[in-house]
Amino acid sequence: MRKFFQAAAVAGFLCAVLIGQARAGAGIDPKAESLLRAMAGHMQSLAAFSVTEASLVDRVFPNGQKVAYFHKTAIKAERPDKLRAEAVGDDVAATFVLHGPTLQVFDAKTKAYVALDVPPRLEAALEQAMTQLRLVGPMIDFLAADPYASMMEKVLEAVYVGPSEVGGRPCHHLALRQLTQDYELWIDAGKTPWPLRLAVTDKTRHGDPRILVEYQDWKPVSGFPAKAFAFTPPAGAVRTKVAPQPATAGRKP
Known part of the structure; x- marks a missing residue:
């Protein structure tokens, strides 16, 4: 027991030292900025890619308990205005297809779909869709015309946390802070900064809910066949309209 206590005390001391160092270096850490620029530049250079997202999304119940929902989403994206995402998980079974100025969303559970008129660029289209449909969009910054500018918007602090590992791959762990959100990003330390x-x-929300996403099987391509971004409602599907959503729902008082 004493041995455990001593180890815990040492770990706590080291943790306090590291936190103190991070606070002392508050602002934009040059190493974190350099790694972020390299990753953003790589994403900006891609004409098209596919990737799979494995995500955990916190929902905060009225009693204050956080409950984790797990999803898996297969994504195909092609600049400047095409996206297909097929999501399955604890509370979702949906297909999202963006092609030019139209975004169609099909919910396999209710057999309902909506078609939205959206701006003709990925970033603006997804931002509008997130607002209208109350979606979460952990991929949106990577799809921006300027990913670095999008990720650094309103960032007050960015620090290099240290080396880490994701799925057995060495990576760099960064932490970024805004007034309303905190971000952590793990970037591949290999030849390609995925x-x-x-x-x-x-x-801003009750319980400070968290989204955690792991990106798997990145594949850059020159483009996709047109059928990848085609959507035909299945038999029995019903087109519906989007109900207005209160902007402050779920926010902290």
């Missing part, structure tokens, strides 16, 4: 994991904590 984002491997992203964590987002929403400090």
